[in-house]
Every structure is written in C-alpha cells, then in structure tokens.
Amino acid sequence: MTTVVELEIPAAQFGLSETFERVPTFEFRIGGMIGDAPPLVWVSGADRAAVESALEDDASVEVIARLTDAGGGRWLYRLAFGQTVKLFQQLVSENAGAILEASGRDGTWSLTLLFHDREALSVAHGLFERYEFGATVTRVATMDGACGEGSPLTKTQYETVVTAYELGYFDVPRKVTLKELAAELDVSHQALSERLRRSHAALVNAELSSRMAPTEIDP
Template sequence: MTTVVELEIPAARLGFARTFDRVSTFEFQVGGMIGGSSPLVWTNGPDRETVEQALEADSSVEVIASIADDADESSADDGVTPGQNDRWLFRLEFGDGVKLLEQIVTETDGAILTARGANGRWMLKLLFDDRESVSACHELFEQYEYRAAVTRISGIDDLASAQTPLTETQYETICKAHELGYFDVPRGVTLKELAAELDVSHQALSERLRRSHAALVSAELSERTAPMEIDP
C-alpha cells in the first residue's frame, strides 16, 4: 500500500546548521527538491539581511540568487512589527548530504513531498509505493548515519482521517502495553517484563514509551488550540 512517512533529521546532517546557530528563529521550506536545478527555498527570520548574511556564511549551502519576498506591504499600517510575517525566497545549492538523501529516496522508489525546517531540524514528508520501500530507505538512512527519527507513518488512503501522531512501532508498543496492563494501577506487567514480551531492551522500550507519551501529549495540546493539519 502507498505509504507516507514523516521524519526529522538534524540540520547538522543535511544543511543549515550554522544558519540555525546564528539565527535562532530561522525557518525554511523547500519548494521542490528533485528536478536537476538548484531548488527554491522560502525562508524567514528576524529580517532579510540577517537571514541572507547567515546563509552566505553557511558552508553547507550556496546562495545562487536572492529571488523575492512575500512581505505584507500593509503590515506597518496594521501595527505588525516589520519582518514578523515576511518570507524571503532564495535559490540555493545544497551539499552532499541532501544530494545523497535525494538519491536514496529515488532509488528506493520514493518521492520527497515536502521539506521544511525549524529549531535545528529538517522535517521531511516522503511517499513510497509500499512498506518494503520504506524499510529499504530507512536501512540506508541508518547506514549513512542520517539519524532520522520517524514521527508518523500513514497510508495514502487514510491521510485525511488519520489522527494518531504515533509511528507504527510506537502504536503497536502502546497497544501491547495497554493489553498487558502496564498502565493499570497497580501495573499488570513491569517494564522489564514488557520489554521481554516485545523482544527489545529495557532501555529501548523506556525511550520508545517516552517518545510515544510526548507525541500523544503534544497532539492532545495541539488539538485543543488549533485544528490538526496534514500539510505544513
């Protein structure tokens, strides 16, 4: 079944790490990564000059051209701080980390749907024909030490209705923990016993449960403040 995978990769592995260090509020969104030419990248931050200087000083990318911005010309009249809602478009050339990632995704019959970043991390949404392609891609990411953290896996048929923020492994772990009474008071199974049932180490299970809890709490808080969106 066609599968969409959402994952995060540290900027240190793909690019913009130095820009994030220099500009803490820096964010970006790539307008298409595969196609041969250098991609167009929307960026934002405190102001255009600060962002452009940071990009120029970042050895992981090359600024080919500064294209345009979508600043709201009426923002000053509306009392909005200048630069607060502005974005600036650059044509950038990425380094070997991004080029290898594109190659891996393409060779495993995948496609990059979106690529954006904030807080020192890239957030990617990838499309694959089947779960075997997903596994093959993930194995190559591990081989080349991309440190990719999968945040969500969805079937293309249920993208509109998918509500769980958990990955497939996290979902299965939570279900097994609930089934065996791990969340009961008193607990029906210890963490060590649950780890043995799932055939994982005590530490790996502890980290998996913490990530699952964090994802569920984050989704619940987001649900109470704004509607969930599939696309950024």
C-alpha cells in the same frame, strides 16, 4: 501500498546548522525536492540581512538566486544544498520515493516522504541509518489506493503518480522528462504538470490535515 512517512533530522547531520546557530529565528519551507534542480525555498527570520549573511557563509548551502520578498519577514530563494542532502535525495529516489515537503526550524529538518510501498520505505530507512543521518520517524501513514476511504488522490491522480514512479520521473537524475511522461500517459505537457501539482498539493494537505491514519514503521 503507497506509504507516506514524516521524519526529523538534526541540521547538524543534514545542513544549515551554521545558519540556525547564527539566526535562531531562522525557518524555511520547501514545497518539494524533485529531480536535481536547486529547489525554491521560502525562508524567514527576524532580519533579512542577517539571514542572507548566514546563508552566504554556510558551507552546506549555496545561494543561487534571491527571488521574491513576500512581506511579513518571508523571502523566496533558490538554494543548492550540499552532498549530504543530495545523498539523501538519491537514497529516496532509488527506492521509489519522493520528497513531498521539507521544512526546518529550531535546528531541525522536518521531511515528508512518499514511497511506492512499505518494503521500499523499509529499505530506505535502513540506508538512512547506515549513513547516519540521525533520522527520527515521527509518523507513518498508508493509502489503500485511489478508491480507498481517506485517500486524497483521485483514481487518475493515483495512476499518474504511480506511472511517474515506475518510469523514474522522481529519480535523481530523472530517467524520464515531463514531456516523455506526458506522451506515455497520452496527455498534454501542461495538463500533466497541473495534474502532478494537484496530486502533490492533495498529498501534502492530507498529511497536514492528518486525514490518513498513522501506522507503525517496520524498518
């Protein structure tokens, strides 16, 4: 049964703690952390120069590119995170999971993870404890399948996400490319990219809207 879990991790245990300390108003949001490419990160704060200076000096992250100024104190960067975050990504992907969303404020990371089943989640949770990430689970939700009441995914979307898991598309590094996955599913590269994007958006929207009933975790 597909399972979504929300958890919080202190920045001191994970990354960006120096930036949070220097810029108390600093916040960030990542739409998803899939594969090993540095993600796009929306950041905000009271002053862009202060945020950039803090990021440049923070040993847990590397600024790859400065991309967009969206106005209103929000800027888009491509950031490469350190070994702690990479280890966390690896543990998630090795247990049939994916990071749907990550954000941070007030010195704390908030992450939304998707796992193929509850057993995979339990194994990953045990590894989070073993490596002392300091993760606190705040919510767990299950989806009964594509046709189940309350599921945000269509049957096609659900089957696509499951196939992507099974073939290692969400692994770090990926075991199958988007082109190879598209061939397996007999759809075009562009159609598959759009389907995965819509699936991801549906899952995140469902979590933010609290449409899936929470359940207790059994680590």
